[in-house]
Amino acid sequence: MTNIAAILKKEFKSYFSSPIAYIFITFFLGISGWLFFRSFFLVNQAEMRGFFGLMPWIFLFFIPAVTMKLWAEEKKLGTVEILMTLPIQDYEVVIGKFLASFGLLVVTVLLSLVLPFSVMYLGNPDGGTLISGYIGLLLMGGAYLAIGLFASTLTENQIVAFIFGITACFVLLIIGEDIVLFNAPNWLFPIFSYLGLGAHYSSILRGVLDSRDIIYYLSLIGFFLYLSTLSVESRKWR
Amino acid sequence: MIEVRELTKSYGPTVAVDNVTFDAHAGEVLGFLGPNGAGKTTTMRILTCYLSADTGSATVAGYDVFDESVEVRKHIGYLPESAPLYTDMGVIEYLNFMTQVRNIPKSQRKERIRAVIDTCGLEDVIQKDIGELSKGYRQRVGLAQSLIHDPPILILDEPTSGLDPSQIIEIRNLIKNIGQEKLVLFSTHILPEVSATCSRILIINNGKIVANGTPEELSSQAKGEEIVHITIRGTQATIEAELNALEFVSQWNHVETDNGTVSYQINAAQGSDAAEALFHVVVENGWSLTELRQESVDLEDVFLNLTDKEQI
Numbered sequence: 001m002t003n004i005a006a007i008l009k010k011e012f013k014s015y016f017s018s019p020i021a022y023i024f025i026t027f028f029l030g031i032s033g034w035l036f037f038r039s040f041f042l043v044n045q046a047e048m049r050g051f052f053g054l055m056p057w058i059f060l061f062f063i064p065a066v067t068m069k070l071w072a073e074e075k076k077l078g079t080v081e082i083l084m085t086l087p088i089q090d091y092e093v094v095i096g097k098f099l100a101s102f103g104l105l106v107v108t109v110l111l112s113l114v115l116p117f118s119v120m121y122l123g124n125p126d127g128g129t130l131i132s133g134y135i136g137l138l139l140m141g142g143a144y145l146a147i148g149l150f151a152s153t154l155t156e157n158q159i160v161a162f163i164f165g166i167t168a169c170f171v172l173l174i175i176g177e178d179i180v181l182f183n184a185p186n187w188l189f190p191i192f193s194y195l196g197l198g199a200h201y202s203s204i205l206r207g208v209l210d211s212r213d214i215i216y217y218l219s220l221i222g223f224f225l226y227l228s229t230l231s232v233e234s235r236k237w238r
Numbered sequence: 239m240i241e242v243r244e245l246t247k248s249y250g251p252t253v254a255v256d257n258v259t260f261d262a263h264a265g266e267v268l269g270f271l272g273p274n275g276a277g278k279t280t281t282m283r284i285l286t287c288y289l290s291a292d293t294g295s296a297t298v299a300g301y302d303v304f305d306e307s308v309e310v311r312k313h314i315g316y317l318p319e320s321a322p323l324y325t326d327m328g329v330i331e332y333l334n335f336m337t338q339v340r341n342i343p344k345s346q347r348k349e350r351i352r353a354v355i356d357t358c359g360l361e362d363v364i365q366k367d368i369g370e371l372s373k374g375y376r377q378r379v380g381l382a383q384s385l386i387h388d389p390p391i392l393i394l395d396e397p398t399s400g401l402d403p404s405q406i407i408e409i410r411n412l413i414k415n416i417g418q419e420k421l422v423l424f425s426t427h428i429l430p431e432v433s434a435t436c437s438r439i440l441i442i443n444n445g446k447i448v449a450n451g452t453p454e455e456l457s458s459q460a461k462g463e464e465i466v467h468i469t470i471r472g473t474q475a476t477i478e479a480e481l482n483a484l485e486f487v488s489q490w491n492h493v494e495t496d497n498g499t500v501s502y503q504i505n506a507a508q509g510s511d512a513a514e515a516l517f518h519v520v521v522e523n524g525w526s527l528t529e530l531r532q533e534s535v536d537l538e539d540v541f542l543n544l545t546d547k548e549q550i
Contacts, residue, residue: 006338010327017326078322082383085286086339087311236290 003088007096011070012103020066025108028062036115046123048116052133052205056173056198059144064165066104067148068158070097071232075156084232091229098149098225105141109134129207136204139217140197144169146224153231173197239264239391239421240285245294247280254280255291256445262438264390267417269436270425273545277445278425279319282395285423286316299391312340315389319396321380325369329360329379332368333386340387354382357412374405381412392416394424398431410435429541441544448544456540464512465533467493469501472525477502480519486512499528 015021035058036051043050074080083093116134119125144165151164174180176196184192193199197220200213240262247255255277262268270278283289285296287307296303299313324332333354337347355361358378363371368379377397384392397413398406413422413435426432432439433453441449441456449456470477474492477500481490486506493501506512513532520527 002341003339006335009338010324010335013331014324014326077325078318078320079324081283081288081318081322082316085288085311085314085316087308087341088339089308235288 003092004096004099007088007093008099008103011097011100015066015100015104020069021104021107024062024066024104025111028058028108029112029114032058032112033115040119046119046125048119048125048130048133049205051115052137053202055137056140056201059141060166060169060173063105063141063144064148064151064162064169066101067145067152067165068161069152070101070149071152071228072156072158072161076158084235090232091225094149094225094228094232098146098221098228101145101149102142105145106138109137109141126207129205132207132209133205135209136201136213139204139214140201143172143197143217143220143224146221146228147172150224150228150231153228169197176200239300240296240298240423242281242285242296243294245281245284245291245296247284247289247291253445255284257294258442258445258447260440260447260450262421262423264421265417265419266438267413267422267424267436269432269439270423270442271429271432271439271541272425272427272442274427276442276545278442279395280445281442282316282393282423282425286314286393287311312387313389313391315384315387315392317377317380317384317392317394317397320399321377323368323376323379323383326367328367329364329371332379333382336383336386342387350386350388353388354385357385358382359408373400374402377401377405377409381409385416390420392420392422392424394422396425396427398426398428406431441541443545449540464506466504466506466512466516467501467529467531467533468504468516468520468527469499469529470520470525471499471528472523474500476523477525480523484515484519486515501529 032051032054035054036048039050071080074083084090116125116130119130147168148161148165151168152158152161154164155161172195174196175184175192176199181189181193181196194216200216203210204213240260242258242260245255245258246253258277258281270281272278280289284291285298285303287303287310290304298310301309301313303310327335330351333351334347337350342350355364358381360375360378360382363375363379368376371379377400381394381397384394394413398409401409410431413424416422417435417437424435436453438452439449439456440447474495478490478492481487481502481504487504488507489505491503493503495501504512504516506515513530517527517530
Protein backbone atom coordinates (compact mmCIF):
# COMPACT_ATOMS: atom_id res chain seq x y z
CA MET A 1 0.00 0.00 0.00
CA THR A 2 2.74 2.47 0.90
CA ASN A 3 4.43 1.69 -2.40
CA ILE A 4 1.26 2.38 -4.36
CA ALA A 5 0.81 5.61 -2.43
CA ALA A 6 4.40 6.70 -3.17
CA ILE A 7 4.01 6.05 -6.90
CA LEU A 8 0.61 7.71 -6.93
CA LYS A 9 1.94 10.80 -5.21
CA LYS A 10 4.95 11.06 -7.49
CA GLU A 11 2.96 10.64 -10.70
CA PHE A 12 0.20 12.98 -9.59
CA LYS A 13 2.72 15.67 -8.71
CA SER A 14 4.48 15.14 -11.99
CA TYR A 15 1.23 15.95 -13.84
CA PHE A 16 1.12 19.29 -12.10
CA SER A 17 4.82 20.08 -12.36
CA SER A 18 4.58 19.72 -16.13
CA PRO A 19 2.11 21.61 -18.35
CA ILE A 20 0.07 18.43 -18.99
CA ALA A 21 -2.41 18.87 -16.14
CA TYR A 22 -3.01 22.55 -16.84
CA ILE A 23 -3.43 22.05 -20.57
CA PHE A 24 -5.71 19.11 -20.01
CA ILE A 25 -7.90 20.91 -17.48
CA THR A 26 -8.09 24.15 -19.46
CA PHE A 27 -8.91 22.54 -22.78
CA PHE A 28 -11.32 20.07 -21.31
CA LEU A 29 -13.27 22.69 -19.41
CA GLY A 30 -13.15 25.09 -22.35
CA ILE A 31 -14.32 22.64 -24.96
CA SER A 32 -16.92 20.88 -22.82
CA GLY A 33 -18.23 24.24 -21.52
CA TRP A 34 -18.52 25.66 -24.97
CA LEU A 35 -20.22 22.57 -26.39
CA PHE A 36 -22.57 22.58 -23.42
CA PHE A 37 -23.64 26.22 -23.48
CA ARG A 38 -23.84 26.33 -27.27
CA SER A 39 -26.97 24.20 -27.23
CA PHE A 40 -28.07 24.82 -23.64
CA PHE A 41 -29.97 28.02 -24.31
CA LEU A 42 -31.32 26.76 -27.62
CA VAL A 43 -32.83 23.68 -26.05
CA ASN A 44 -33.85 25.77 -23.08
CA GLN A 45 -34.04 22.84 -20.70
CA ALA A 46 -32.32 22.64 -17.33
CA GLU A 47 -30.60 19.34 -17.94
CA MET A 48 -27.19 18.08 -18.93
CA ARG A 49 -27.95 15.06 -21.06
CA GLY A 50 -26.35 16.70 -24.07
CA PHE A 51 -23.18 17.35 -22.11
CA PHE A 52 -22.93 13.81 -20.82
CA GLY A 53 -23.76 12.43 -24.25
CA LEU A 54 -20.74 14.18 -25.74
CA MET A 55 -18.32 13.00 -23.09
CA PRO A 56 -17.43 9.59 -24.56
CA TRP A 57 -16.24 11.40 -27.68
CA ILE A 58 -14.38 14.18 -25.89
CA PHE A 59 -12.72 11.73 -23.51
CA LEU A 60 -11.68 9.70 -26.52
CA PHE A 61 -9.09 12.35 -27.34
CA PHE A 62 -8.33 13.71 -23.91
CA ILE A 63 -7.84 10.59 -21.85
CA PRO A 64 -5.21 8.83 -23.99
CA ALA A 65 -3.29 12.12 -23.90
CA VAL A 66 -3.21 11.88 -20.11
CA THR A 67 -2.04 8.28 -19.99
CA MET A 68 0.32 8.20 -22.97
CA LYS A 69 3.38 9.28 -21.01
CA LEU A 70 2.90 7.03 -18.01
CA TRP A 71 4.97 4.13 -19.34
CA ALA A 72 6.20 5.34 -22.71
CA GLU A 73 8.18 8.18 -21.17
CA GLU A 74 9.74 5.91 -18.56
CA LYS A 75 10.84 3.55 -21.29
CA LYS A 76 12.21 6.33 -23.44
CA LEU A 77 14.17 7.93 -20.60
CA GLY A 78 15.27 4.55 -19.29
CA THR A 79 13.93 5.40 -15.83
CA VAL A 80 11.84 2.25 -16.04
CA GLU A 81 15.03 0.34 -15.31
CA ILE A 82 15.42 1.99 -11.92
CA LEU A 83 11.70 1.84 -11.24
CA MET A 84 11.37 -1.86 -11.97
CA THR A 85 14.46 -2.77 -9.97
CA LEU A 86 13.04 -1.18 -6.82
CA PRO A 87 11.60 -3.61 -4.30
CA ILE A 88 8.08 -3.02 -5.60
CA GLN A 89 5.74 -5.44 -7.30
CA ASP A 90 4.93 -4.60 -10.90
CA TYR A 91 1.20 -4.43 -10.18
CA GLU A 92 1.80 -1.85 -7.46
CA VAL A 93 3.42 0.46 -10.00
CA VAL A 94 0.59 -0.13 -12.47
CA ILE A 95 -2.06 0.64 -9.86
CA GLY A 96 -0.19 3.68 -8.58
CA LYS A 97 0.10 5.13 -12.04
CA PHE A 98 -3.55 4.41 -12.80
CA LEU A 99 -4.71 6.06 -9.59
CA ALA A 100 -2.57 9.13 -10.32
CA SER A 101 -4.20 9.57 -13.72
CA PHE A 102 -7.58 8.90 -12.14
CA GLY A 103 -6.80 11.62 -9.60
CA LEU A 104 -6.23 14.08 -12.42
CA LEU A 105 -9.55 13.02 -13.94
CA VAL A 106 -11.32 13.54 -10.62
CA VAL A 107 -9.82 17.01 -10.25
CA THR A 108 -10.92 17.92 -13.75
CA VAL A 109 -14.42 16.55 -13.25
CA LEU A 110 -14.71 18.42 -9.94
CA LEU A 111 -13.78 21.65 -11.70
CA SER A 112 -16.42 20.99 -14.34
CA LEU A 113 -19.04 21.00 -11.58
CA VAL A 114 -19.35 24.68 -12.48
CA LEU A 115 -21.67 23.48 -15.25
CA PRO A 116 -24.28 21.65 -13.15
CA PHE A 117 -24.21 24.46 -10.60
CA SER A 118 -25.02 27.01 -13.26
CA VAL A 119 -27.76 24.70 -14.55
CA MET A 120 -29.17 24.52 -11.04
CA TYR A 121 -28.98 28.27 -10.78
CA LEU A 122 -30.86 28.71 -14.04
CA GLY A 123 -33.46 26.01 -13.58
CA ASN A 124 -34.38 22.99 -11.63
CA PRO A 125 -32.64 19.92 -13.01
CA ASP A 126 -33.13 16.38 -11.77
CA GLY A 127 -30.41 15.94 -9.15
CA GLY A 128 -30.49 12.15 -9.44
CA THR A 129 -29.58 12.08 -13.12
CA LEU A 130 -26.85 14.65 -12.52
CA ILE A 131 -25.24 12.52 -9.82
CA SER A 132 -25.55 9.30 -11.77
CA GLY A 133 -24.23 11.15 -14.84
CA TYR A 134 -21.13 12.15 -12.97
CA ILE A 135 -20.65 8.66 -11.60
CA GLY A 136 -20.96 7.34 -15.14
CA LEU A 137 -18.45 9.92 -16.30
CA LEU A 138 -15.87 8.80 -13.74
CA LEU A 139 -16.45 5.12 -14.49
CA MET A 140 -16.16 5.62 -18.22
CA GLY A 141 -13.15 7.88 -17.77
CA GLY A 142 -11.56 5.23 -15.54
CA ALA A 143 -12.08 2.60 -18.23
CA TYR A 144 -10.50 4.87 -20.86
CA LEU A 145 -7.60 5.55 -18.51
CA ALA A 146 -6.97 1.85 -17.96
CA ILE A 147 -7.03 1.27 -21.73
CA GLY A 148 -4.71 4.23 -22.33
CA LEU A 149 -2.35 3.02 -19.63
CA PHE A 150 -2.20 -0.37 -21.28
CA ALA A 151 -1.48 1.27 -24.64
CA SER A 152 1.36 3.18 -23.03
CA THR A 153 3.01 -0.03 -21.80
CA LEU A 154 3.26 -1.29 -25.36
CA THR A 155 5.62 1.32 -26.76
CA GLU A 156 8.26 3.84 -25.85
CA ASN A 157 6.81 6.40 -28.23
CA GLN A 158 4.20 8.65 -26.66
CA ILE A 159 2.52 9.47 -29.96
CA VAL A 160 2.14 5.79 -30.75
CA ALA A 161 0.74 5.22 -27.25
CA PHE A 162 -1.73 8.05 -27.83
CA ILE A 163 -2.94 6.63 -31.16
CA PHE A 164 -3.12 3.08 -29.77
CA GLY A 165 -5.12 4.42 -26.85
CA ILE A 166 -7.58 6.32 -29.01
CA THR A 167 -8.00 3.38 -31.36
CA ALA A 168 -8.64 0.88 -28.56
CA CYS A 169 -11.12 3.19 -26.82
CA PHE A 170 -12.80 3.96 -30.13
CA VAL A 171 -13.25 0.30 -31.02
CA LEU A 172 -14.68 -0.47 -27.60
CA LEU A 173 -16.98 2.53 -27.86
CA ILE A 174 -18.43 1.77 -31.29
CA ILE A 175 -18.91 -1.99 -31.07
CA GLY A 176 -22.00 -1.32 -29.00
CA GLU A 177 -23.41 1.18 -31.50
CA ASP A 178 -26.45 0.10 -33.52
CA ILE A 179 -24.77 0.44 -36.88
CA VAL A 180 -22.03 -1.98 -35.90
CA LEU A 181 -24.38 -4.36 -34.14
CA PHE A 182 -26.65 -4.71 -37.15
CA ASN A 183 -23.76 -5.49 -39.43
CA ALA A 184 -22.06 -7.89 -37.05
CA PRO A 185 -22.62 -11.65 -37.41
CA ASN A 186 -25.39 -12.96 -35.21
CA TRP A 187 -23.19 -14.84 -32.80
CA LEU A 188 -21.18 -11.69 -32.10
CA PHE A 189 -24.24 -9.59 -31.40
CA PRO A 190 -24.63 -10.33 -27.66
CA ILE A 191 -20.88 -10.10 -27.06
CA PHE A 192 -20.58 -6.77 -28.84
CA SER A 193 -23.64 -5.29 -27.26
CA TYR A 194 -22.37 -6.29 -23.82
CA LEU A 195 -18.80 -5.12 -24.39
CA GLY A 196 -19.73 -1.79 -25.98
CA LEU A 197 -18.77 1.06 -23.69
CA GLY A 198 -21.58 3.31 -24.88
CA ALA A 199 -24.61 1.22 -23.94
CA HIS A 200 -23.58 0.89 -20.29
CA TYR A 201 -22.83 4.56 -20.11
CA SER A 202 -26.16 5.64 -21.54
CA SER A 203 -28.06 3.40 -19.15
CA ILE A 204 -26.24 5.08 -16.25
CA LEU A 205 -27.08 8.46 -17.79
CA ARG A 206 -30.77 7.67 -17.68
CA GLY A 207 -30.37 7.72 -13.93
CA VAL A 208 -30.38 3.98 -13.47
CA LEU A 209 -27.35 2.95 -11.40
CA ASP A 210 -27.48 -0.72 -12.27
CA SER A 211 -24.88 -2.89 -10.54
CA ARG A 212 -24.32 -4.69 -13.84
CA ASP A 213 -23.07 -1.48 -15.44
CA ILE A 214 -20.84 -0.67 -12.48
CA ILE A 215 -19.45 -4.20 -12.50
CA TYR A 216 -18.89 -3.90 -16.24
CA TYR A 217 -16.78 -0.77 -15.83
CA LEU A 218 -14.88 -2.02 -12.81
CA SER A 219 -14.06 -5.29 -14.50
CA LEU A 220 -13.01 -3.45 -17.67
CA ILE A 221 -10.63 -1.34 -15.57
CA GLY A 222 -9.39 -4.42 -13.73
CA PHE A 223 -8.88 -6.30 -16.98
CA PHE A 224 -6.81 -3.59 -18.61
CA LEU A 225 -4.75 -3.02 -15.45
CA TYR A 226 -4.09 -6.74 -15.46
CA LEU A 227 -3.04 -6.58 -19.12
CA SER A 228 -0.77 -3.64 -18.29
CA THR A 229 0.88 -5.63 -15.52
CA LEU A 230 1.39 -8.55 -17.89
CA SER A 231 2.80 -6.23 -20.51
CA VAL A 232 5.23 -4.69 -18.02
CA GLU A 233 6.22 -8.15 -16.80
CA SER A 234 6.67 -9.48 -20.31
CA ARG A 235 10.29 -8.27 -20.33
CA LYS A 236 10.99 -11.08 -17.87
CA TRP A 237 9.18 -13.89 -19.65
CA ARG A 238 11.36 -16.81 -20.54
CA MET B 239 27.07 -12.58 -1.94
CA ILE B 240 26.49 -13.02 -5.63
CA GLU B 241 26.52 -16.48 -7.12
CA VAL B 242 25.97 -16.85 -10.81
CA ARG B 243 25.70 -20.29 -12.35
CA GLU B 244 25.63 -21.04 -16.07
CA LEU B 245 23.58 -18.02 -16.91
CA THR B 246 22.41 -17.76 -20.50
CA LYS B 247 20.24 -15.15 -22.12
CA SER B 248 19.58 -14.55 -25.77
CA TYR B 249 17.69 -11.94 -27.70
CA GLY B 250 16.32 -13.83 -30.66
CA PRO B 251 19.28 -15.40 -32.43
CA THR B 252 21.87 -13.26 -30.61
CA VAL B 253 23.29 -14.82 -27.47
CA ALA B 254 23.95 -11.88 -25.15
CA VAL B 255 25.09 -13.83 -22.11
CA ASP B 256 26.53 -17.26 -22.72
CA ASN B 257 26.95 -19.74 -19.88
CA VAL B 258 28.35 -17.22 -17.41
CA THR B 259 29.46 -18.46 -14.00
CA PHE B 260 31.11 -16.43 -11.27
CA ASP B 261 31.03 -15.57 -7.56
CA ALA B 262 31.50 -12.30 -5.77
CA HIS B 263 31.88 -11.55 -2.08
CA ALA B 264 31.53 -8.61 0.28
CA GLY B 265 34.50 -6.25 0.36
CA GLU B 266 35.26 -6.83 -3.29
CA VAL B 267 35.21 -4.33 -6.09
CA LEU B 268 34.51 -6.43 -9.10
CA GLY B 269 35.19 -4.88 -12.48
CA PHE B 270 33.19 -6.09 -15.41
CA LEU B 271 35.31 -5.43 -18.42
CA GLY B 272 34.49 -5.99 -22.04
CA PRO B 273 34.01 -4.32 -25.39
CA ASN B 274 30.68 -2.69 -26.16
CA GLY B 275 27.93 -5.23 -26.64
CA ALA B 276 29.80 -7.95 -24.76
CA GLY B 277 26.90 -8.73 -22.43
CA LYS B 278 27.86 -6.67 -19.40
CA THR B 279 24.61 -4.73 -19.20
CA THR B 280 22.48 -7.80 -19.80
CA THR B 281 24.23 -9.67 -16.97
CA MET B 282 23.66 -6.73 -14.65
CA ARG B 283 20.02 -6.48 -15.67
CA ILE B 284 19.54 -10.12 -14.83
CA LEU B 285 21.19 -9.70 -11.43
CA THR B 286 19.01 -6.69 -10.63
CA CYS B 287 15.88 -8.61 -11.70
CA TYR B 288 15.10 -6.26 -14.54
CA LEU B 289 15.36 -9.10 -17.04
CA SER B 290 15.41 -12.82 -16.52
CA ALA B 291 17.82 -15.34 -17.90
CA ASP B 292 16.76 -18.08 -20.30
CA THR B 293 18.61 -20.75 -18.38
CA GLY B 294 20.93 -20.93 -15.40
CA SER B 295 20.53 -19.46 -11.98
CA ALA B 296 21.75 -16.55 -9.95
CA THR B 297 21.43 -15.78 -6.27
CA VAL B 298 22.06 -12.39 -4.74
CA ALA B 299 22.49 -12.10 -0.97
CA GLY B 300 21.15 -15.63 -0.75
CA TYR B 301 17.95 -14.97 -2.68
CA ASP B 302 17.13 -16.29 -6.12
CA VAL B 303 16.82 -13.49 -8.67
CA PHE B 304 13.87 -15.10 -10.38
CA ASP B 305 11.80 -16.49 -7.51
CA GLU B 306 12.57 -13.97 -4.75
CA SER B 307 13.12 -10.92 -6.85
CA VAL B 308 11.68 -8.39 -4.39
CA GLU B 309 14.06 -9.59 -1.66
CA VAL B 310 16.96 -9.40 -4.08
CA ARG B 311 16.03 -5.87 -5.10
CA LYS B 312 15.98 -4.78 -1.45
CA HIS B 313 19.65 -5.74 -1.15
CA ILE B 314 20.83 -4.08 -4.31
CA GLY B 315 21.53 -0.50 -5.24
CA TYR B 316 21.51 -0.16 -9.01
CA LEU B 317 22.65 2.59 -11.30
CA PRO B 318 21.75 1.80 -14.91
CA GLU B 319 23.86 3.00 -17.80
CA SER B 320 23.80 6.77 -18.38
CA ALA B 321 21.88 7.38 -15.13
CA PRO B 322 18.26 7.63 -16.25
CA LEU B 323 16.42 9.96 -13.85
CA TYR B 324 13.14 11.85 -13.77
CA THR B 325 14.14 15.17 -15.26
CA ASP B 326 11.07 16.98 -14.01
CA MET B 327 11.82 16.32 -10.35
CA GLY B 328 14.00 18.27 -7.95
CA VAL B 329 17.08 16.55 -6.54
CA ILE B 330 15.69 16.40 -3.00
CA GLU B 331 12.23 15.52 -4.22
CA TYR B 332 13.70 12.62 -6.18
CA LEU B 333 15.78 11.31 -3.30
CA ASN B 334 12.78 11.63 -1.04
CA PHE B 335 10.68 9.61 -3.48
CA MET B 336 13.40 6.96 -3.42
CA THR B 337 13.32 6.77 0.38
CA GLN B 338 9.58 6.15 0.14
CA VAL B 339 9.69 3.40 -2.45
CA ARG B 340 12.68 1.87 -0.68
CA ASN B 341 10.55 1.72 2.47
CA ILE B 342 13.00 3.62 4.63
CA PRO B 343 11.24 4.50 7.90
CA LYS B 344 10.09 8.12 8.08
CA SER B 345 12.37 8.89 11.01
CA GLN B 346 15.49 7.92 9.05
CA ARG B 347 14.64 9.52 5.73
CA LYS B 348 16.22 12.91 6.37
CA GLU B 349 19.33 11.33 7.76
CA ARG B 350 19.74 9.01 4.75
CA ILE B 351 19.20 11.81 2.26
CA ARG B 352 21.76 13.91 4.13
CA ALA B 353 24.22 11.02 4.09
CA VAL B 354 24.03 10.38 0.34
CA ILE B 355 24.21 14.11 -0.42
CA ASP B 356 27.47 14.22 1.51
CA THR B 357 28.88 11.03 0.01
CA CYS B 358 28.09 12.01 -3.55
CA GLY B 359 28.93 15.71 -3.25
CA LEU B 360 25.49 17.01 -4.17
CA GLU B 361 25.49 19.93 -1.76
CA ASP B 362 25.69 22.54 -4.54
CA VAL B 363 22.71 21.29 -6.52
CA ILE B 364 20.11 20.35 -3.92
CA GLN B 365 17.91 23.27 -4.92
CA LYS B 366 17.90 22.34 -8.60
CA ASP B 367 15.75 20.22 -10.84
CA ILE B 368 17.44 17.12 -12.19
CA GLY B 369 16.74 18.34 -15.71
CA GLU B 370 19.03 21.34 -15.15
CA LEU B 371 21.99 19.28 -13.99
CA SER B 372 25.12 18.52 -15.97
CA LYS B 373 25.93 14.95 -16.91
CA GLY B 374 28.39 14.61 -14.05
CA TYR B 375 25.91 15.74 -11.44
CA ARG B 376 23.19 13.50 -12.87
CA GLN B 377 25.55 10.59 -12.57
CA ARG B 378 26.08 11.52 -8.94
CA VAL B 379 22.36 11.81 -8.27
CA GLY B 380 22.05 8.36 -9.82
CA LEU B 381 24.73 7.08 -7.51
CA ALA B 382 23.06 8.78 -4.53
CA GLN B 383 19.82 7.05 -5.47
CA SER B 384 21.55 3.67 -5.50
CA LEU B 385 23.08 4.27 -2.06
CA ILE B 386 20.02 5.69 -0.36
CA HIS B 387 19.03 2.48 1.44
CA ASP B 388 22.63 1.60 2.31
CA PRO B 389 22.57 -1.64 0.30
CA PRO B 390 25.14 -4.37 0.85
CA ILE B 391 25.50 -4.79 -2.91
CA LEU B 392 26.00 -2.04 -5.43
CA ILE B 393 25.68 -2.64 -9.14
CA LEU B 394 26.83 0.20 -11.37
CA ASP B 395 26.65 0.13 -15.15
CA GLU B 396 29.39 2.29 -16.64
CA PRO B 397 29.34 4.77 -13.78
CA THR B 398 32.10 6.92 -15.26
CA SER B 399 30.99 7.16 -18.87
CA GLY B 400 30.61 10.70 -20.10
CA LEU B 401 32.37 12.31 -17.16
CA ASP B 402 35.41 14.59 -17.26
CA PRO B 403 38.74 13.28 -15.92
CA SER B 404 38.48 14.87 -12.47
CA GLN B 405 34.92 13.60 -12.03
CA ILE B 406 36.07 10.14 -13.09
CA ILE B 407 38.72 10.16 -10.38
CA GLU B 408 36.14 11.26 -7.81
CA ILE B 409 33.74 8.49 -8.75
CA ARG B 410 36.57 5.94 -8.70
CA ASN B 411 37.59 6.99 -5.22
CA LEU B 412 33.99 6.79 -4.14
CA ILE B 413 33.72 3.26 -5.52
CA LYS B 414 36.93 2.26 -3.76
CA ASN B 415 35.65 3.61 -0.45
CA ILE B 416 32.30 1.95 -0.77
CA GLY B 417 33.97 -1.29 -1.82
CA GLN B 418 35.78 -1.63 1.47
CA GLU B 419 32.66 -2.89 3.20
CA LYS B 420 30.21 -3.67 0.44
CA LEU B 421 30.28 -5.58 -2.76
CA VAL B 422 30.56 -3.32 -5.75
CA LEU B 423 30.06 -4.73 -9.21
CA PHE B 424 30.68 -2.23 -11.93
CA SER B 425 31.09 -2.40 -15.65
CA THR B 426 33.29 -0.41 -17.92
CA HIS B 427 35.01 -0.62 -21.23
CA ILE B 428 37.79 1.70 -20.11
CA LEU B 429 40.89 -0.24 -19.11
CA PRO B 430 42.78 2.03 -16.71
CA GLU B 431 39.57 2.20 -14.70
CA VAL B 432 39.66 -1.42 -13.62
CA SER B 433 43.32 -1.47 -12.73
CA ALA B 434 42.75 1.70 -10.72
CA THR B 435 39.73 0.54 -8.75
CA CYS B 436 39.10 -3.17 -8.87
CA SER B 437 40.19 -5.91 -6.60
CA ARG B 438 39.07 -8.43 -9.18
CA ILE B 439 38.38 -8.33 -12.89
CA LEU B 440 35.99 -10.30 -15.02
CA ILE B 441 36.62 -9.92 -18.70
CA ILE B 442 33.58 -10.73 -20.75
CA ASN B 443 33.44 -11.00 -24.49
CA ASN B 444 30.63 -12.12 -26.78
CA GLY B 445 28.68 -13.10 -23.68
CA LYS B 446 31.37 -15.40 -22.31
CA ILE B 447 33.68 -14.85 -19.37
CA VAL B 448 37.16 -15.07 -20.83
CA ALA B 449 39.17 -14.13 -17.76
CA ASN B 450 38.60 -13.87 -14.03
CA GLY B 451 41.24 -12.79 -11.53
CA THR B 452 43.04 -9.94 -9.81
CA PRO B 453 44.72 -7.36 -12.06
CA GLU B 454 48.14 -8.82 -11.13
CA GLU B 455 47.12 -12.38 -11.89
CA LEU B 456 45.80 -11.43 -15.26
CA SER B 457 48.93 -9.50 -16.21
CA SER B 458 51.18 -12.38 -15.26
CA GLN B 459 49.02 -14.86 -17.14
CA ALA B 460 49.41 -12.85 -20.27
CA LYS B 461 53.21 -12.79 -20.07
CA GLY B 462 53.92 -15.53 -22.55
CA GLU B 463 57.11 -14.06 -23.97
CA GLU B 464 59.45 -11.28 -23.10
CA ILE B 465 59.77 -8.56 -25.65
CA VAL B 466 62.92 -6.44 -25.72
CA HIS B 467 63.66 -3.41 -27.85
CA ILE B 468 67.35 -2.90 -28.42
CA THR B 469 69.42 -0.42 -30.40
CA ILE B 470 73.09 -1.20 -30.98
CA ARG B 471 75.95 0.68 -32.62
CA GLY B 472 77.72 -1.95 -34.68
CA THR B 473 77.76 -3.85 -37.97
CA GLN B 474 74.34 -5.11 -38.93
CA ALA B 475 75.54 -8.41 -40.40
CA THR B 476 77.59 -9.46 -37.36
CA ILE B 477 74.84 -8.47 -34.96
CA GLU B 478 72.30 -10.51 -36.85
CA ALA B 479 74.59 -13.50 -37.02
CA GLU B 480 75.05 -13.25 -33.27
CA LEU B 481 71.30 -12.95 -32.67
CA ASN B 482 70.66 -16.08 -34.70
CA ALA B 483 73.13 -17.94 -32.55
CA LEU B 484 71.47 -16.97 -29.26
CA GLU B 485 69.34 -19.79 -27.86
CA PHE B 486 66.80 -17.77 -25.88
CA VAL B 487 65.89 -15.54 -28.83
CA SER B 488 62.87 -17.07 -30.46
CA GLN B 489 62.41 -14.38 -33.06
CA TRP B 490 63.90 -11.05 -33.97
CA ASN B 491 62.82 -8.27 -36.26
CA HIS B 492 64.97 -5.60 -37.73
CA VAL B 493 63.27 -2.27 -37.04
CA GLU B 494 65.56 0.34 -38.55
CA THR B 495 69.13 1.28 -39.36
CA ASP B 496 69.97 4.84 -38.56
CA ASN B 497 73.31 6.59 -38.68
CA GLY B 498 75.35 3.52 -37.74
CA THR B 499 72.90 2.21 -35.15
CA VAL B 500 70.63 -0.76 -35.70
CA SER B 501 67.32 -1.35 -33.86
CA TYR B 502 65.65 -4.69 -33.26
CA GLN B 503 62.58 -6.01 -31.60
CA ILE B 504 63.46 -9.30 -29.98
CA ASN B 505 61.05 -11.92 -28.68
CA ALA B 506 62.57 -14.13 -26.06
CA ALA B 507 61.40 -17.12 -24.05
CA GLN B 508 59.61 -16.40 -20.78
CA GLY B 509 61.89 -16.11 -17.75
CA SER B 510 65.08 -15.88 -19.80
CA ASP B 511 65.93 -12.38 -18.53
CA ALA B 512 66.55 -11.48 -22.12
CA ALA B 513 67.42 -7.85 -21.45
CA GLU B 514 70.29 -8.71 -19.16
CA ALA B 515 71.57 -11.51 -21.40
CA LEU B 516 71.49 -9.21 -24.41
CA PHE B 517 73.45 -6.62 -22.49
CA HIS B 518 76.23 -9.15 -21.86
CA VAL B 519 76.24 -10.18 -25.51
CA VAL B 520 76.69 -6.55 -26.53
CA VAL B 521 79.53 -6.07 -24.07
CA GLU B 522 81.32 -9.27 -25.11
CA ASN B 523 81.26 -8.22 -28.75
CA GLY B 524 82.51 -4.74 -28.01
CA TRP B 525 79.46 -2.97 -29.47
CA SER B 526 77.92 -0.01 -27.78
CA LEU B 527 74.40 0.03 -26.54
CA THR B 528 72.21 3.07 -27.20
CA GLU B 529 68.83 1.70 -26.13
CA LEU B 530 67.63 -1.32 -24.21
CA ARG B 531 64.00 -1.49 -23.19
CA GLN B 532 61.82 -4.33 -21.97
CA GLU B 533 58.18 -4.10 -22.97
CA SER B 534 55.88 -4.58 -20.04
CA VAL B 535 52.78 -6.65 -20.53
CA ASP B 536 49.87 -4.84 -18.94
CA LEU B 537 46.14 -5.26 -18.75
CA GLU B 538 45.68 -3.73 -22.13
CA ASP B 539 47.45 -6.65 -23.76
CA VAL B 540 45.49 -9.12 -21.68
CA PHE B 541 42.31 -7.49 -22.79
CA LEU B 542 43.21 -7.25 -26.46
CA ASN B 543 44.55 -10.80 -26.48
CA LEU B 544 41.48 -12.27 -24.90
CA THR B 545 38.90 -10.30 -26.78
CA ASP B 546 40.59 -10.57 -30.19
CA LYS B 547 41.07 -14.31 -30.01
CA GLU B 548 37.41 -14.79 -29.41
CA GLN B 549 36.40 -12.78 -32.40
CA ILE B 550 38.51 -14.65 -34.94
